[in-house]
Amino acid sequence: MFSAFTNSLKIPELRSRIIYTLALLFVARVGAHIPLPGIDPHPLEAFFTSQGSGTGGAIMGLYNMFTGGALIKGAVCALGIMPYISASIIFQLMTAVVPSFSRLQQEGDVGRQKLTQYTRYATVLICLIQGTLLILALENPGRLFQGYNGPSLVIVGRTGFLLSSVCLLTAGTMLLMWLGEQITQRGIGNGVSLLITVGILADIPYAAQATWNLFFKPVGTGANLGLPAAALMILLFLGVTMGIIMVVQGQRKIPVQYAKRVVGNKVMGGQSSFLPLKVNYSGVMPVIFASAILLFPQQIFHMIGAAWNFPRLSDLADNLVRGHWTYYLSYGLLILFFSYFWVSVMFKPIQIADDLKKYGGYIPGVRPGEPTAQFLDFVMTRLTLAGAIFLTVIAVMPDVLLFEWNVPARVAYFFGGTGMLITVGVILDTMRQIETFLLQRHYDGFLKKGRVRARSDMRQGMTGDALSTEALMKLVYPVVILLLIGLGAALIQWVRSK
Numbered sequence: 001m002f003s004a005f006t007n008s009l010k011i012p013e014l015r016s017r018i019i020y021t022l023a024l025l026f027v028a029r030v031g032a033h034i035p036l037p038g039i040d041p042h043p044l045e046a047f048f049t050s051q052g053s054g055t056g057g058a059i060m061g062l063y064n065m066f067t068g069g070a071l072i073k074g075a076v077c078a079l080g081i082m083p084y085i086s087a088s089i090i091f092q093l094m095t096a097v098v099p100s101f102s103r104l105q106q107e108g109d110v111g112r113q114k115l116t117q118y119t120r121y122a123t124v125l126i127c128l129i130q131g132t133l134l135i136l137a138l139e140n141p142g143r144l145f146q147g148y149n150g151p152s153l154v155i156v157g158r159t160g161f162l163l164s165s166v167c168l169l170t171a172g173t174m175l176l177m178w179l180g181e182q183i184t185q186r187g188i189g190n191g192v193s194l195l196i197t198v199g200i201l202a203d204i205p206y207a208a209q210a211t212w213n214l215f216f217k218p219v220g221t222g223a224n225l226g227l228p229a230a231a232l233m234i235l236l237f238l239g240v241t242m243g244i245i246m247v248v249q250g251q252r253k254i255p256v257q258y259a260k261r262v263v264g265n266k267v268m269g270g271q272s273s274f275l276p277l278k279v280n281y282s283g284v285m286p287v288i289f290a291s292a293i294l295l296f297p298q299q300i301f302h303m304i305g306a307a308w309n310f311p312r313l314s315d316l317a318d319n320l321v322r323g324h325w326t327y328y329l330s331y332g333l334l335i336l337f338f339s340y341f342w343v344s345v346m347f348k349p350i351q352i353a354d355d356l357k358k359y360g361g362y363i364p365g366v367r368p369g370e371p372t373a374q375f376l377d378f379v380m381t382r383l384t385l386a387g388a389i390f391l392t393v394i395a396v397m398p399d400v401l402l403f404e405w406n407v408p409a410r411v412a413y414f415f416g417g418t419g420m421l422i423t424v425g426v427i428l429d430t431m432r433q434i435e436t437f438l439l440q441r442h443y444d445g446f447l448k449k450g451r452v453r454a455r456s457d458m459r460q461g462m463t464g465d466a467l468s469t470e471a472l473m474k475l476v477y478p479v480v481i482l483l484l485i486g487l488g489a490a491l492i493q494w495v496r497s498k
Helices: 002-008 012-031 042-051 058-066 082-097 099-105 109-138 158-186 191-201 204-215 227-249 285-308 311-319 325-346 349-358 370-404 409-415 417-440 448-460 464-497
Strands: 251-258 261-263 266-268 272-278
Touching (some): 002 012, 002 417, 012 191, 058 191, 082 099, 082 109, 082 158, 082 325, 099 109, 158 191, 204 227, 204 409, 227 370, 227 409, 251 370, 272 370, 285 311, 285 325, 285 370, 285 417, 325 370, 349 370, 370 409, 370 417, 409 417
Antiparallel strands (some): 251 272, 261 266
């Protein structure tokens, strides 16, 4: 693995791409630490530090994680890249229901460029709305962050501050959008995903310090958890990470056979292939949607119950918060619903069946046309159920550590949840792209041993051990990278404390 890192720096093009990506990520992190003119973020930062949880409300904690802590700092990039992602999701869903957008998507590069331009315009509109609401909320932070009773964060006049801050917030988001596009085009790819991942990983030094204090508390400040609990948490972290990798990479390979066709003097087709159906087709979107949707009934029931003196509504609102079984039951049902909703919108079995029939392909044992579409829909329905159950377990895992084991939230959030799903998926995609560059230049990639053995053994007819080794390496290497990042951050934090 270390030779793969050194080989990646030997290729001039790949080396320039990596350096370019790191430079742009550094610019993005600088924008997350520059406060808006007229904002005093210290009371809010002190509030989050005193809580020691890094949350301050479910949806605000999630948003603050995506912005890399820029929200609680009142930074220029406090809106993060989320407005652009929201606009992208909106247009992605609209292409499935609006015929004009669907035709644009099918027009090739010209249509996709128009959709990208519309997405940018929608991003500016969302930034103006969210920026205005955020500035108004910062004048009374108690409405935005639960439990905050400190002073207002705005220390200047209202009108001029509102106009200038909304413009700066919009400019910060557009800057992040441009950085993400540049990383995708001239860097190592996955620009927007890398910006989110770096923002999530920015909390690693604080999580490492909280973990250290959890097991090595000073004398007289409480009992330590001890080495058995530390070993159990490490094993749990490795198990959760490997489980995420297995499900993110897991897919059902549907065999496809292509009939032979005579085109001129050539015989085309006659080959075997497969159609990959991912277990977790919807990714992390169901968890995000469920977290956002579940927040509103709790607030609405609480306000109605308090205003109209309905104790039962107030009790129901109290049961729809984290830590109650009704919350997790509703959470799991919403994740299940949004998983099937996303698959129903994005996965088109009829179109896939028509394409297979057009190019002379068929699934062995299944008739072409409508029976193929029904078969694909049946298989995808079962896979979606397994993926939804897995997403529910991963999403609930941090709350189990937080409420049952009293683990600090900054530590618990690295044992599952939305951030862990995004981090592992983006790291796997980035490693795969770098490995593609290495293999093109005749270098062994990150999965060197498993890949080489698999090729040689397949030529000799022995594939079992090689494939198992490759699968094992796919699980181990991302875990090792995450552990190295965490240990490095912990070492830096320890040196600073000394």
